[in-house]
Amino acid sequence: MPANPFDIEKVATLARLKLTEDEKIRLGGQFERILEYIDQLDRLDTQAVEPTTHVLPLQNVFREDELKKNFPDAEYLPLAPRQDKGHYEVPQII
Amino acid sequence: MFQPTLAQARHQLKDKKYSAVELLQAVYKRIDAFDSRVQAYVHLTRDIALKQAEAADQKISAGEDAPLLGIPIALKDLICMQGARTTCASHILEQFVSPYDATVVKRLKDAGAVLIGKTNMDEFAMGSSNENSWFHPTHNPWDLTRVPGGSSGGSGAAVAANECIAALGSDTGGSIRQPAGFCGITGLKPTYGRVSRFGLVAFASSFDQIGPMTKSVEDAALLMNVIAGHDPMDTTSADVPVPDYSAALPQSVKGLKMGIPKEYFTSGIDPEVERAVQNAIQSLESMGIEKVEVSLPHTEYAVATYYVLACAEASTNLSRYDGVRYGFRSEKSGTLMDMYTNTREEGFGEEVKRRILLGTFVLSSGYYDAYYLKGQKVRTLIKQDFDEAYKKCNVIVAPISPAPAFKFNEKLDDPLQMYLSDIFTISANLAGIPAMSIPCGLSEAGLPIGLQLMGKHFDEATLLNVGHQFQQTTDHHLKHPKL
Numbered sequence: 001m002p003a004n005p006f007d008i009e010k011v012a013t014l015a016r017l018k019l020t021e022d023e024k025i026r027l028g029g030q031f032e033r034i035l036e037y038i039d040q041l042d043r044l045d046t047q048a049v050e051p052t053t054h055v056l057p058l059q060n061v062f063r064e065d066e067l068k069k070n071f072p073d074a075e076y077l078p079l080a081p082r083q084d085k086g087h088y089e090v091p092q093i094i
Numbered sequence: 095m096f097q098p099t100l101a102q103a104r105h106q107l108k109d110k111k112y113s114a115v116e117l118l119q120a121v122y123k124r125i126d127a128f129d130s131r132v133q134a135y136v137h138l139t140r141d142i143a144l145k146q147a148e149a150a151d152q153k154i155s156a157g158e159d160a161p162l163l164g165i166p167i168a169l170k171d172l173i174c175m176q177g178a179r180t181t182c183a184s185h186i187l188e189q190f191v192s193p194y195d196a197t198v199v200k201r202l203k204d205a206g207a208v209l210i211g212k213t214n215m216d217e218f219a220m221g222s223s224n225e226n227s228w229f230h231p232t233h234n235p236w237d238l239t240r241v242p243g244g245s246s247g248g249s250g251a252a253v254a255a256n257e258c259i260a261a262l263g264s265d266t267g268g269s270i271r272q273p274a275g276f277c278g279i280t281g282l283k284p285t286y287g288r289v290s291r292f293g294l295v296a297f298a299s300s301f302d303q304i305g306p307m308t309k310s311v312e313d314a315a316l317l318m319n320v321i322a323g324h325d326p327m328d329t330t331s332a333d334v335p336v337p338d339y340s341a342a343l344p345q346s347v348k349g350l351k352m353g354i355p356k357e358y359f360t361s362g363i364d365p366e367v368e369r370a371v372q373n374a375i376q377s378l379e380s381m382g383i384e385k386v387e388v389s390l391p392h393t394e395y396a397v398a399t400y401y402v403l404a405c406a407e408a409s410t411n412l413s414r415y416d417g418v419r420y421g422f423r424s425e426k427s428g429t430l431m432d433m434y435t436n437t438r439e440e441g442f443g444e445e446v447k448r449r450i451l452l453g454t455f456v457l458s459s460g461y462y463d464a465y466y467l468k469g470q471k472v473r474t475l476i477k478q479d480f481d482e483a484y485k486k487c488n489v490i491v492a493p494i495s496p497a498p499a500f501k502f503n504e505k506l507d508d509p510l511q512m513y514l515s516d517i518f519t520i521s522a523n524l525a526g527i528p529a530m531s532i533p534c535g536l537s538e539a540g541l542p543i544g545l546q547l548m549g550k551h552f553d554e555a556t557l558l559n560v561g562h563q564f565q566q567t568t569d570h571h572l573k574h575p576k577l
Contacts, residue, residue, distance in 0.1 A: 006455060015409060015454040016416070017447055018435040027448060030509055034452065037510055038398045041468050044475065051470030052477060054300060054330070055526025056287050056551075061329040075193045081423035088418050091430050 196293020
């Protein structure tokens with residue numbers, strides 16, 4: 001694996017997290033040790049091993065295509081921090 | 095002292111020794127007396143519970159019956175209950191009131207249960223000590239200076255302190271079994287897919303399972319009879335017949351084989367834990383269960399594999415907390431992007447951020463194959479270890495944790511040490527198998543020690559059978575902390 005690959009600023013941007021300078025230093029040091037620990041997986045030869053995405057042999061779980069109103073606006077929209085005229089309100093985008 | 099098990103409370107309610115309302119009041123009296131010190135709950139649902147208890151009493155006097163009629167049950171605060179807050183012990187969901195019931199909650203209500211409150215946990219179920227709760231830590235009822243374990247530490251402490259009759263927890267890497275072990279109670283993580291995850295706030299979706307945390311194995315079977323089963327609302331829920339778990343309890347265990355995995359008895363395990371587990375193995379042998387040695391050679395890779403995969407899944411699951419549709423939104427917002435990042439910076443605690451960052455990294459371009467895909471492949475190897483082992487045995491017997499409950503702040507500054515405290519529980523989640531923690535003794539300092547029973551996929555019945563028979567011949571589960 002590449003040495004010291006963890007660019008905390010880049011990863012934080014991808015994760016939509018804003019970190020304080022303090023957090024960057026503390027978490028950065030911790031990640032170095034955690035990734036070092038994870039790197040022990042490299043000792044295993046897994047070239048011929050299939051990855052497990054799911055522990056049960058479930059495939060193509062279908063349901064009937066019924067028209068149902070599952071989430072009524074009147075109950076769900078008020079959960080939003082801000083809403084207006086039946087819509088979610090967010091800061092200006094354009 | 096007031097401490098009925100679920101099975102006892104059911105009989106006593108039926109025999110009209112007390113009413114459901116009286117039972118509820120007795121439980122709230124214990125909470126009022128002890129929870130200021132234990133802090134197992136994050137909020138109580140007194141009004142909802144009282145109505146449910148009154149309805150239960152009406153049914154009892156009308157001669158009706160239901161599996162949990164009038165039984166006060168606590169829910170870990172990541173299980174959605176309509177009209178009640180569901181916070182995941184996070185600032186970002188602090189004010190969230192669920193508009194719907196989780197499938198398990200619907201099933202509990204249909205079975206007549208009285209839902210008394212929501213229990214504390216590590217934020218978003220990420221942690222092994224309950225120190226990551228946004229609200230407050232929960233204290234271990236056996237020693238208030240120690241952690242109750244996590245992440246279902248609130249449910250574990252509430253059961254141990256007799257602040258409920260039974261509770262539900264959830265287990266992603268050991269979050270039912272480790273606190274059950276630390277608190278001296280019974281905790282079962284069912285097979286992945288056995289219990290619906292609909293309405294369980296997602297942490298790592300290929301691992302999460304809801305399960306019972308109870309005062310006895312008999313009680314765990316009673317709860318499993320209610321919560322297990324296929325649910326169309328959860329596409330990963332398995333359409334597999336559910337047996338009557340209570341009927342499995344009295345069966346003979348003679349002739350069963352228990353596998354002892356040598357990798358679980360290596361250096362690093364506390365000698366007191368090893369002694370208690372070995373004594374339990376002897377008790378199981380004297381009950382007629384044959385001991386065979388098995389090997390789970392990839393055990394040492396479980397923690398690393400788990401933290402790659404679970405963090406990856408968490409980073410995608412938790413991307414939904416953006417301050418738009420529900421939950422907390424930062425007031426500092428400028429642009430839309432600022433709103434996202436400020437909301438998440440202010441709303442999440444440090445451990446949650448740590449795992450989101452790690453998960454984002456292992457899924458990011460250039461590192462996916464080296465970390466995430468590698469983790470998925472090692473997961474296959476770990477699963478194959480169990481397939482091999484179960485050719486030789488019906489159950490696998492091991493410790494739950496390398497040591498009993500630790501002190502507050504002992505591992506908080508070193509996340510890797512905290513992660514390693516789950517070393518014996520994580521493999522069951524990676525393999526998707528059922529696993530249970532039952533008490534098997536106390537340390538010299540008076541701290542509970544847990545025994546782990548792991549089973550084949552969908553064979554919770556054998557775990558409950560063996561666990562119940564063990565509890566018929568031992569009294570570890572009958573010991574209570576002095577509060």
